[in-house]
Amino acid sequence: MTILIFLLILFEVFLNVAAQVTLKIAMNHIGHFDFTWSNAMPIFMQVILSPWIWLGIAIYVFSLLLWLVVLSRTQVSLAYPLTSLGYVLNAVAAYYLIGEHISFLRVTGILVIVFGVILLARS
Numbered sequence: 001m002t003i004l005i006f007l008l009i010l011f012e013v014f015l016n017v018a019a020q021v022t023l024k025i026a027m028n029h030i031g032h033f034d035f036t037w038s039n040a041m042p043i044f045m046q047v048i049l050s051p052w053i054w055l056g057i058a059i060y061v062f063s064l065l066l067w068l069v070v071l072s073r074t075q076v077s078l079a080y081p082l083t084s085l086g087y088v089l090n091a092v093a094a095y096y097l098i099g100e101h102i103s104f105l106r107v108t109g110i111l112v113i114v115f116g117v118i119l120l121a122r123s
Contacts, residue, residue, distance in 0.1 A: 005074045006121065009082045012070060015063035017089040019056045021097055026052030028098070081120050084113050 030046045033039060047053055070079050088110050094100040102110075 001074055001078060001121070005070065005079070006082075008066060008070050008073075009079055010085070012063055012066045013083055013086045013089060015059055015066065016083070016086050017093050019059040019063060020086075020090055021093050022052055022056035022059060024094070024098060026050045026056060078120070078123075082117060085117055087113055 026047075029052060030043070030050065033043045091100075091102055091106060091110055095102050
């Protein structure tokens with residue numbers, strides 16, 4: 001794998017994390033809701049009119065286009081496992097941007113993922 005492919009994969013992962021955080025921010029604004037017929041339309045309208053939702057979707061679309069570029073240049077069996085870095089970046093972003101708690105057990109899992117990605121990238 002070339003450094004360019006690796007950087008493209010990292011950027012794609014970053015975009016996926018950005019989309020997830022953006023969608024979480026949107027849902028924090030909308031708030032908790034129950035799936036009932038009576039609130040289906042009001043919640044749907046809040047979701048469809050949320051600029052944060054649309055931004056998250058746009059980031060996902062750009063991420064998908066970048067992923068197609070990656071797939072055209074490398075093996076999916078190598079590229080896709082590297083996207084597990086998204087779990088790491090997502091936890092870090094959620095901690096710093098949204099204020100989510102990261103337990104010791106989560107940190108341990110994150111370190112296992114990082115170690116696995118290092119092994120994979122070296123193969």
